[in-house]
Amino acid sequence: MDLDFEAPLLEVEERINELEKLGKGSDIKFRSEITELKRKAKSISKKIYKNLTPWQTVQVARHKDRPLINNYIKNICSNFIELHGDRCYGDDQGIIGGFATIGNRQVMLIGHQKGNSVEENLKCNFGMANPEGYRKALRLMRLAERYKLPIVSLIDTPGAYPGLEAEERGQAEAIARNLAEMSQIATPIIIVITGEGGSGGAIGIGVGDAIIMLENAVYSVISPEGCASILWRDGAKAPLAAENLKITSDELLKLKVIDEIIPEPAGGAHRERDETMIAVKQTLVKYIDRLKRTSTSKLVNKRYEKFAALGRFGKKKR
Amino acid sequence: MAWFKKSQKSESKEKSELWNICPSCKAHVYKEEWIAGLKVCPKCNYHDRLNYQERLDLILDNGTFKEINSEISTNDPINFVDAKGSYAEKAKAAKKKTGMNEAVVTGCGNINDIPVVVAVMDFRFMGGSLGSGTGEKILLAAEYALRNKRPYIIFSASGGARMHEGIISLMQMAKTCAAIARLNKAGVPYISVLTHPTTGGVSASFATIGDINISEPGALIGFAGRRVIEETIKQKLPKDFQTAEYLLEHGFLDKIVARKDMKEFFTQFLPYAMKTPKRRR
Numbered sequence: 277m278d279l280d281f282e283a284p285l286l287e288v289e290e291r292i293n294e295l296e297k298l299g300k301g302s303d304i305k306f307r308s309e310i311t312e313l314k315r316k317a318k319s320i321s322k323k324i325y326k327n328l329t330p331w332q333t334v335q336v337a338r339h340k341d342r343p344l345i346n347n348y349i350k351n352i353c354s355n356f357i358e359l360h361g362d363r364c365y366g367d368d369q370g371i372i373g374g375f376a377t378i379g380n381r382q383v384m385l386i387g388h389q390k391g392n393s394v395e396e397n398l399k400c401n402f403g404m405a406n407p408e409g410y411r412k413a414l415r416l417m418r419l420a421e422r423y424k425l426p427i428v429s430l431i432d433t434p435g436a437y438p439g440l441e442a443e444e445r446g447q448a449e450a451i452a453r454n455l456a457e458m459s460q461i462a463t464p465i466i467i468v469i470t471g472e473g474g475s476g477g478a479i480g481i482g483v484g485d486a487i488i489m490l491e492n493a494v495y496s497v498i499s500p501e502g503c504a505s506i507l508w509r510d511g512a513k514a515p516l517a518a519e520n521l522k523i524t525s526d527e528l529l530k531l532k533v534i535d536e537i538i539p540e541p542a543g544g545a546h547r548e549r550d551e552t553m554i555a556v557k558q559t560l561v562k563y564i565d566r567l568k569r570t571s572t573s574k575l576v577n578k579r580y581e582k583f584a585a586l587g588r589f590g591k592k593k594r
Numbered sequence: 595m596a597w598f599k600k601s602q603k604s605e606s607k608e609k610s611e612l613w614n615i616c617p618s619c620k621a622h623v624y625k626e627e628w629i630a631g632l633k634v635c636p637k638c639n640y641h642d643r644l645n646y647q648e649r650l651d652l653i654l655d656n657g658t659f660k661e662i663n664s665e666i667s668t669n670d671p672i673n674f675v676d677a678k679g680s681y682a683e684k685a686k687a688a689k690k691k692t693g694m695n696e697a698v699v700t701g702c703g704n705i706n707d708i709p710v711v712v713a714v715m716d717f718r719f720m721g722g723s724l725g726s727g728t729g730e731k732i733l734l735a736a737e738y739a740l741r742n743k744r745p746y747i748i749f750s751a752s753g754g755a756r757m758h759e760g761i762i763s764l765m766q767m768a769k770t771c772a773a774i775a776r777l778n779k780a781g782v783p784y785i786s787v788l789t790h791p792t793t794g795g796v797s798a799s800f801a802t803i804g805d806i807n808i809s810e811p812g813a814l815i816g817f818a819g820r821r822v823i824e825e826t827i828k829q830k831l832p833k834d835f836q837t838a839e840y841l842l843e844h845g846f847l848d849k850i851v852a853r854k855d856m857k858e859f860f861t862q863f864l865p866y867a868m869k870t871p872k873r874r875r
Contacts, residue, residue, distance in 0.1 A: 436798075438818030438826050443836060446846050448797035448817035452771060456803055459772035460779060475755075475764060476798045476817070483768045497764040497795075498757045507676035507757070521760045522672040531671060533761050583772050584733055586765040587726025589669045 279335050285324060285543065288317045321543035328492070331515035333524050334500060336492040337471050341546035343553050344471075345372065345387040345430050351550065352557040353378055353385065359416055361408075365445060368409030369400035370437065371481065373416045378428070379561040384420035386413045386481055387430030390471075404437035405477060407450035413481050414454050417461055426464040426564050429481045434499065436477030451480035458483035459583065462576055464567035468556060469493045469534070470545075485579050486563045487533065489525045490552070491540040495533070496523040533586065616640055618812075632853045641810040641853055643790060645692075646699040646716040649749055653712070653857050654703035661701040663734050668696060669726045672760040681758035684720065692718045696727040697752070700735035702744065706861040708868070711739040713748040717791070723756035724796050729766025732800065736773035736784075745783040745867055747860070750801040754794020767799035774800050783867035787856075788815050788838070788847070805867065806848040808859070809838035815846075 278286060292313045299306040328336065336342075349356050358374040360367040373386035390403035413429075420427045436447055458465060458481075465484030473482070473495030489495065498506075500518035505511040522528070525537045538555050541548035567575065614628040615621070618640035623631075632652065633642040644652065650659050667689075674681040689695060697719035702711050713735050715722045732748065739746035755763040777784045786804030788797070791814035798817055801807075809815060816836035824831055834840050841847045851859045 436817070438822045440823060440827055440829075440831060440835075443816055443818065443823065444844050446802070446844070448815075449802040449846055451798040451817075452767075452800065452802045455768045455771035455799060456775040456778070459768065459775045476767065476795060479764055479768055480798075483772075495761055497755050497759075497761055503757055507678070509677065513677070517676075520672070520674055520676065521757070523761065527672075528761060531761060533765060580772050580776070583765065583769045586769055587669065587671065587729055587759070587762045589671070589726065 279332070279339070281324060281328075281332050281335075285317060285320045288313055288320060292317065318542060321547070325492075325540075325542055325544060329515065330494075330518040330521075330524050331500065333492050334472075334494050334514075334518050336544050336546070337494045339544065339546040340392075341549070342471055343545055343549050343556075344392060344432065345389050346392065347549065348387075348430060348470075348553055348556065349376065349385070351553045352560075356385070359419075360412070362411035362415060364411055365408045368406045368412060370403055370405030370433070371409035371413050372400075373413060375425070376428075378557060378564070381561060381564045382425055383564065384416055384423075384425045384427045385430070386416055386427065387470075388433040388477075388481075390432060401437055403433040403472075404435060405433065405480075406437050406439070406442045407445045407447050410436075410447075410450035410454050410480050414457055417458065417465075421461050421463045424463060426466065426567065427461070427484070428560060428564075429465065429467045429484065431467060431469045431473050431478045431482055431495075432471035432493075433474045433477045434472055435474035436480060451476050454480050455483055459580060460576060462572040464564065464570075464575060465579075466560060466563045466567065468538075468560070469495050470556070474499060483579070483583065485567050485575055485582070486535050488536045488538060488559055488563070489528060489534045490538050490545060490556070491525050492544055493525060494518075494523040495525075495528055496521055617642060634853055639811055639852075641790060641812055643717050643751060645718055646694070646714040649714045649789075650699070650703070650712070652853065653747075653749075653860070654705060655707065659701055659703040659712075661699060662738060663700055663731050664695065666696060666727050666731050666734075669759070669762075671726060671762045674758045674760065676758070684758065688718075688720045692716060694719050696731060697722045697725065697756075698728045698731050700731045700738075702738070702742075705857060705864065708861070708864045709742075709744050710860075710864070711735055711742070711744050711746045713746075715749060715751045715789075715796075717751040717753075720756060720758075722750070722752035722796070723754060723758075724752060724763055724766050724770075724799070725756035725759045726762050726766060728756070729763075729769050732766075732770045733773040736770075736777055739784075740777055740780055740782055743780075743782055745785065745864055746777060747785045747787060748800060748804075749787045749789055750792045750796050751789045752792055752794070752796035752801075754796055764795065767795050770800040771803065774803055778805075783864075785860075785863075785867075788813060790814055793817070793819065793836075802846065806863070807846065808849045808851050809841070809847050810853055810856075811838060811850055813838040815841050 376385040500514040503517040504513035545552035619638035
C-alpha cells in the first residue's frame with residue numbers, strides 16, 4: 277500500500293536503494309550522491325508530513341508498516357507474558373494483553389492487535405474485537421488493580437466488530453461495562469492511540485488518566501467513510517468528512533480529549549519504526565512514574581473529573 | 595389542476611387527523627383510541643415512540659415532576675458542517691420542532707410516592723443522539739441522584755452518538771458511564787429502560803449497564819446497524835434480530851414490560867432497591 281502523496285519521496289528513496297545496491301563493495305563510489313539524496317529525502321518528507329491533510333493522516337494511521345502492538349511488545353517490552361481468555365466464552369485475538377516490563381517498570385499491557393500479515397489479520401480480525409476481547413481486557417485490568425500494576429492500553433482499531441455473534445454476545449454491553457469499570461479501577465491507566473482510534477471499539481479500552489496520541493494517529497466517533505455515507509450520502513466524500521470531524525492529534529489536543537502528542541519522525545512512524553517505538557517508550561515511562569506518585573483514590577477522582585469536563589461548555593456549578 | 599390537488603391534499607389531511615396508521619402493521623386505528631392506548635397498536639402490540647412529556651406522564655405521579663438543568667443546551671465544539679448545512683442550524687431546527695434544548699429531559703418526581711430521579715430521551719430531537727449537552731444532563735442527574743440517594747431511571751431512545759459533535763460525542767459515552775459507576779459504588783439504584791430504538795453509542799454506554807435493564811415489547815436494541823452487519827457478514831439477519839425479545843433471550847435484559855404496566859412494575863420493584871446498604875464493589 278503506497279501512499280500517493282508520498283510519491284516524490286518514494287522516488288528518491290528508490291534511487292537511494294538502487295545506488296546502495298550498485299555501490300555494494302565499493303563504498304566510496306556513490307557515497308556523496310547517496311548522502312545528497314538522503315538529505316533530499318529528509319527535506320521532502322518533512323515538507324510532505326508537515327502539511328498532511330486529515331484524510332492523508334488517516335492513510336498514514338492505517339499504514340500496514342506502522343508499528344503494531346506485537347512490534348511494541350518485541351521492541352520496548354521485556355518479559356511479556358500473554359494472558360488469554362475472558363473466562364466466559366473464548367479468547368479474542370483482536371485485543372491481546374499480559375504482563376510486561378517497560379524500562380524496568382512492570383505493567384499490564386493491553387491493546388488491539390491488527391496483525392502483520394494476511395494470516396494474522398484474519399486471526400485477529402484486523403483489530404476489530406468481539407465482546408470477548410473487551411471482557412478479557414477488563415479481566416486483565418482487574419488483575420492489574422489487584423497486583424497494583426499500572427495499565428498501559430494501546431489503541432489501534434477500525435472499530436468493534438459489527439457481526440451477528442458480536443451482537444448476540446453483547447458487544448454493546450461489553451464496551452459499556454468497560455467504560456464504567458475503567459472509570460473506577462484503582463491503578464494508573466495510560467492510553468496511547470498508536471494508529472486508528474475507531475469509535476466505541478477504541479474507547480472500550482480507552483478510559484484512563486493520561487490519553488496520549490502519536491502525531492499521525494486519528495481518533496474519531498465514526499470513520500470518515502461511515503460519516504460521509506450517512507451525512508453526505510456519498511462514501512467518496514470521506515476526505516471532507518475527515519476534515520470536518522476533527523480527528524487529528526492537534527485538533528484533539530485543542531479539544532482537551534488528549535493530554536499529549538508524541539511527535540513522529542519525519543516520514544511517519546511506518547518509515548522510522550524504531551525511533552517511533554522508542555519515543556512511545558520514553559513517554560510511557562514518564563507517565564508511569566508521574567502517575568504512580570498520586571494516591572489511587574485521588575487518581576480515580578481526577579479521572580472522573582477529567583471525563584466529566586469533556587463537553588462541558590457552560591460555567592455551571594455542580 | 596391546482597385546485598384539484600389542493601382539495602385532495604386537504605382531504606387526506608383530514609383523514610390523517612382522524613386516523614393513525616400503525617408504523618408496524620399499517621392498521622388504521624382511530625387517533626383517540628391510539629392515544630388512549632398509550633400509542634400501542636391494538637392490533638399488533640407495536641409500541642410507538644413516546645415523546646418525553648408522554649413518557650413522564652406515563653411514569654410519574656401527576657404534578658410531581660421538577661425539571662433540573664433545563665437550560666443546558668447543544669454545543670458545537672467542532673463547528674461541524676455537512677452536505678445539508680451546519681450543525682448549528684440543525685440543532686436550532688430541532689429545538690424549534692420539539693421545544694426542547696437537548697435530546698434528554700432530566701429531573702425528579704415520584705412514582706406512586708417513591709421519589710426518583712429520571713432522564714427521558716426524546717427521539718424527535720436529532721434522533722435522540724448523544725451530544726455533549728445530553729451527556730452533561732445525564733451526568734448531572736446521576737450526581738443529583740447520588741447526593742439525594744434517590745434511584746435513577748434513564749429511559750433511552752437514541753440512534754447513538756451525535757457525530758456532528760465529533761470526538762466530544764464519543765467522550766459522552768465514557769462520561770455517562772463514569773457517573774453510573776459512581777452510583778454503583780455508592781449503592782444508589784440505577785435502572786435502565788431501553789425504549790425503541792436504543793442503538794449505537796447509547797447502547798454501548800449507560801443504557802446496557804443498569805442494575806436491571808428493562809425494555810418494551812418489540813423495541814429495537816443493538817450496537818451496530820442491521821445494514822452494516824449484513825454488509826459485513828454477507829448474510830441476511832433473522833427478523834427478530836436486535837429486538838427486545840432477542841436481547842431477553844440472549845441474557846441482556848431482565849424483563850420486557852408492556853407500556854401499560856411500566857409504572858406498576860416500578861412500584862413493585864423499587865422497594866427492593868431502596869433498602870440497599872452500601873455495596874462493595
